Amino acid sequence: MAKVVIDPVTRIEGHLRVEVEVENGKVVDAWATSTMFRGLEMIVENRPWMDAWHYTHRVCGVCPTPHGHNSAMSLENAAGVTPPPNGRLMRNLLECAQLLHDHVLWFYILNGLDYVNVVSALSAKASSPQLKAVQDRLKAFVDSGQLGFLENGYWDHPAYALDPELNLQLAAHYLESIKVQAVASEASALFGGKFPYHMSTPPGGFASVPHQDQIDQFEAKVREVKGWIDSVLVPDLMAIAPFYLGEAGIGQGHGNYFSWGVIDEDLEGGDPYKRLFPRGGIFGAFDGNLGVQQVDHEADVREWVTSSWNTQYSGALHPWEGITGPDFTGTEGIPEIDRDGRYAWEKSAHLKGVPVEVGPLAQMLMAYLSGPADHPAKKLIDDTLAAIGHAGNPAVLLSNLGRIAARVLKVKIVGDKTLDYIAQLRANMAAGDMNFYTPVPDKPTGQGFSGWDAPRGSLAHWATLDNGTVKHYQIITPSGWNFAPRAGDGRIRGPVEEALVGTPVADPERPLEVLRTLHSFDP
Amino acid sequence: MKDLLAARGLTRRDFLKVCGGLAAVMGLGQAAVPGIARALEQAAKRPPVIWLDFQECLGCTESVTKSRYPDFLNVVLDMISLEYSEALMAGAGHRAEAKLKQSMADNKGAYVLVVEGSVATKIPSAMTIAGRTSVDIAREALTDAALVIAVGNCASFGNVQAAHPNPSGAMGMLAFMEQEGIDTGKLVQLPTCPVNPVHVTSTVSYFLTYGKLPEVDQYRRPKIFFGRKVHDECPRRAHFDEGRFVEVLGSEEENQRWCLYKMGCRGPHTYADCATVLWNNRANWCIGTGQCIGCSEKDFWDELSDFYAPMPGVAVPGFGGIRVGADTVGIGLAAATGGAIVAHLAVSAAKGRLGKNDDGTVAEEKEA
Numbered sequence: 028m029a030k031v032v033i034d035p036v037t038r039i040e041g042h043l044r045v046e047v048e049v050e051n052g053k054v055v056d057a058w059a060t061s062t063m064f065r066g067l068e069m070i071v072e073n074r075p076w077m078d079a080w081h082y083t084h085r086v087c088g089v090c091p092t093p094h095g096h097n098s099a100m101s102l103e104n105a106a107g108v109t110p111p112p113n114g115r116l117m118r119n120l121l122e123c124a125q126l127l128h129d130h131v132l133w134f135y136i137l138n139g140l141d142y143v144n145v146v147s148a149l150s151a152k153a154s155s156p157q158l159k160a161v162q163d164r165l166k167a168f169v170d171s172g173q174l175g176f177l178e179n180g181y182w183d184h185p186a187y188a189l190d191p192e193l194n195l196q197l198a199a200h201y202l203e204s205i206k207v208q209a210v211a212s213e214a215s216a217l218f219g220g221k222f223p224y225h226m227s228t229p230p231g232g233f234a235s236v237p238h239q240d241q242i243d244q245f246e247a248k249v250r251e252v253k254g255w256i257d258s259v260l261v262p263d264l265m266a267i268a269p270f271y272l273g274e275a276g277i278g279q280g281h282g283n284y285f286s287w288g289v290i291d292e293d294l295e296g297g298d299p300y301k302r303l304f305p306r307g308g309i310f311g312a313f314d315g316n317l318g319v320q321q322v323d324h325e326a327d328v329r330e331w332v333t334s335s336w337n338t339q340y341s342g343a344l345h346p347w348e349g350i351t352g353p354d355f356t357g358t359e360g361i362p363e364i365d366r367d368g369r370y371a372w373e374k375s376a377h378l379k380g381v382p383v384e385v386g387p388l389a390q391m392l393m394a395y396l397s398g399p400a401d402h403p404a405k406k407l408i409d410d411t412l413a414a415i416g417h418a419g420n421p422a423v424l425l426s427n428l429g430r431i432a433a434r435v436l437k438v439k440i441v442g443d444k445t446l447d448y449i450a451q452l453r454a455n456m457a458a459g460d461m462n463f464y465t466p467v468p469d470k471p472t473g474q475g476f477s478g479w480d481a482p483r484g485s486l487a488h489w490a491t492l493d494n495g496t497v498k499h500y501q502i503i504t505p506s507g508w509n510f511a512p513r514a515g516d517g518r519i520r521g522p523v524e525e526a527l528v529g530t531p532v533a534d535p536e537r538p539l540e541v542l543r544t545l546h547s548f549d550p
Numbered sequence: 551m552k553d554l555l556a557a558r559g560l561t562r563r564d565f566l567k568v569c570g571g572l573a574a575v576m577g578l579g580q581a582a583v584p585g586i587a588r589a590l591e592q593a594a595k596r597p598p599v600i601w602l603d604f605q606e607c608l609g610c611t612e613s614v615t616k617s618r619y620p621d622f623l624n625v626v627l628d629m630i631s632l633e634y635s636e637a638l639m640a641g642a643g644h645r646a647e648a649k650l651k652q653s654m655a656d657n658k659g660a661y662v663l664v665v666e667g668s669v670a671t672k673i674p675s676a677m678t679i680a681g682r683t684s685v686d687i688a689r690e691a692l693t694d695a696a697l698v699i700a701v702g703n704c705a706s707f708g709n710v711q712a713a714h715p716n717p718s719g720a721m722g723m724l725a726f727m728e729q730e731g732i733d734t735g736k737l738v739q740l741p742t743c744p745v746n747p748v749h750v751t752s753t754v755s756y757f758l759t760y761g762k763l764p765e766v767d768q769y770r771r772p773k774i775f776f777g778r779k780v781h782d783e784c785p786r787r788a789h790f791d792e793g794r795f796v797e798v799l800g801s802e803e804e805n806q807r808w809c810l811y812k813m814g815c816r817g818p819h820t821y822a823d824c825a826t827v828l829w830n831n832r833a834n835w836c837i838g839t840g841q842c843i844g845c846s847e848k849d850f851w852d853e854l855s856d857f858y859a860p861m862p863g864v865a866v867p868g869f870g871g872i873r874v875g876a877d878t879v880g881i882g883l884a885a886a887t888g889g890a891i892v893a894h895l896a897v898s899a900a901k902g903r904l905g906k907n908d909d910g911t912v913a914e915e916k917e918a
Contacts (some may be wrong), residue, residue: 082851
């Protein structure tokens with residue numbers, strides 16, 4: 028047995044330490060430790076209710092938009108406010124722009140270097156002047172002797188499977204993607220003021236009124252990004268998939284999946300089961316249960332603190348009663364963990380009593396299995412399965428390969444749909460609907476909930492207001508689900524911990540395969 | 551020189567374009583291009599930059615990677631040597647830490663340290679990397695740096711996690727370096743949430759060009775970026791002066807882009823050049839679609855909140871263009887605010903044109 032500790036896990040948002048036990052070339056057990064605590068749920072208490080969305084927006088700078096939206100929508104829910112259809116439409120457009128940026132960034136910048144070997148690209152036979160120029164630039168960079176952030180990669184690892192030519196092509200697209208994700212964020216800024224942290228969607232809807240030039244520029248930028256997704260990102264996925272089909276057998280996990288849903292199709296009522304990516308849960312997929320169940324945000328959600336450096340309470344609590352408070356019991360600096368005790372800052376969220384995986388794979392599964400017959404996810408997934416030689420066998424997607432493919436196919440759908448939402452906005456305004464905001468009460472009292480997925484998975488905010496002041500506030504982030512430490516009376520592993528079990532490790536000194544499974548969750 | 555440029559994959563023309571872009575963002579004009587070019591050329595090695603992340607959201611890394619003028623890729627491949635960045639580097643775990651250790655040793659006293667995020671002082675283990683607390687890591691890295699750039703409000707002032715009750719004891723670099731007795735003369739703070747990439751690239755190129763830091767204010771913020779008030783450069787300012795205010799969000803008045811002061815805009819209290827440099831490659835800025843909440847200021851979450859109510863103490867013109875003096879909205883100045891905010895509340899908008907505020911305080915320009 029070999030103990031392997033990865034701290035820090037790089038190319039993620041947040042701070043993560045992962046410890047695995049390796050036996051006979053495979054991970055046999057795993058512990059995920061979030062190593063940062065800020066306490067935003069405590070800080071937002073006793074603040075003016077309208078302000079809360081700015082504070083809680085700051086949970087994540089990679090997926091800020093859905094935090095802002097969930098907060099504003101939970102506050103609207105508590106205050107009894109319904110945003111107008113144009114307000115929901117503007118939130119859709121901001122969310123789409125966020126997704127266009129996020130999934131491009133993830134595929135190349137965060138996840139890409141686990142599969143694309145930059146050093147190998149140097150020996151490729153460049154097939155075009157453009158690729159030759161990229162190769163020359165990379166060579167010059169390497170020859171300078173200052174390798175910087177590319178030094179100390181695992182470039183000699185046998186798990187890199189692409190030939191030099193494909194590595195060069197993907198490396199060129201890695202460099203291009205930096206500009207593409209910037210363009211997507213400029214679209215966000217057009218309707219949000221800036222990205223990260225847009226300023227335009229407080230409780231009530233959209234605070235401004237978009238001008239023609241803003242809409243035109245937004246559309247132009249989306250078309251630019253969408254064109255790149257269709258002509259570069261999706262073909263890249265299909266190009267590398269045949270070399271990495273082995274990932275279809277790695278990283279399975281518990282087989283429970285869940286999404287709150289995201290992007291409203293029902294602009295009047297905001298029905299979460301009618302969203303572009305609809306709400307739903309799947310429990311026990313590896314036992315053949317692929318039926319999609321409805322999810323009750325009150326009855327079904329509980330948070331444990333069994334292994335958490337959090338104020339202890341018995342059993343599990345619903346977020347309405349949730350308690351956040353630091354209670355560190357580990358070794359200062361976290362040089363080691365107590366595997367059988369408390370070992371992470373993160374709490375452990377369970378749905379219907381079990382840990383569940385969240386993210387684009389879950390979102391695409393809900394769309395594929397419970398969406399309308401003409402949902403674009405159906406054809407895309409079926410075509411992709413056929414292309415990789417697994418026609419009619421979506422079970423291969425319940426893996427690292429599926430998580431990667433799901434992100435790419437999802438963002439392809441988002442690119443297409445964004446243009447529909449822009450057309451709808453233009454049509455509404457042309458028909459004289461200039462209503463973007465519903466005025467809100469001064470001092471509301473009540474409880475409010477919003478579940479609306481972040482790019483990386485299920486995200487929800489629960490707000491309790493008293494006479495215009497935040498009384499209590501709880502958030503369950505995607506990491507609260509995926510990176511949950513062991514929880515419950517049986518100390519059942521969190522989804523990522525479970526997914527790591529079985530991951531091969533060719534060389535414990537270079538745990539590239541472990542990083543692949545981790546990055547497939549986009550922590 | 552030609553070889554050097556070639557080694558960096560750049561033609562001379564490309565290179566001068568980069569310099570021109572830098573001159574533009576620094577507001578220096580094309581006359582400065584040769585000087586910048588010379589400064590960059592003289593550096594035989596790309597200057598080593600170590601980017602550390604502590605209590606953060608990665609939003610500042612996100613922001614900086616979105617810089618197109620200059621292009622982030624040019625910065626990373628051609629201008630600097632990014633030695634360590636948790637968000638971008640290929641290696642992980644002990645390989646990443648080995649690189650950090652090596653680079654700090656090789657470049658001792660000569661590296662640029664960029665800090666994103668606050669250090670956790672009350673609960674040191676609320677922020678750890680590789681078995682060490684942020685306090686330990688920061689102390690060592692700050693001590694041996696030639697130049698420290700605190701990016702964003704977290705690294706500068708602790709940001710939202712330092713807001714009351716600050717459960718983890720989050721602290722920004724200025725306060726931390728003072729506490730640890732580390733020379734703050736090498737520190738530049740670039741608050742705003744997130745950092746504006748223009749501020750980062752301009753600070754670095756200023757340093758490379760002039761061999762020194764730009765002039766800073768009491769919070770170590772460069773005056774070239776933080777010496778002017780948002781309100782004074784706001785394109786909606788004429789509406790403020792004429793007494794035309796948005797009274798309901800999303801309304802026809804908002805469609806006309808009237809002044810957002812009554813909606814709670816903190817532009818009159820906030821020192822930053824957002825109105826001129828804008829955000830996301832000049833796509834827009836906060837007041838373009840929402841309002842300012844004062845994110846370049848110290849403790850703005852505590853001191854400037856109730857963001858959707860107008861700040862008291864601002865002299866506001868009356869309707870119909872008739873200036874009626876101060877509009878003392880809500881509670882009085884002294885009761886509403888602590889000492890730190892008084893300087894902000896003394897709004898220069900009133901100076902010389904609107905006279906004294908109702909509560910008798912004289913509005914005056916903050917020392918910029």
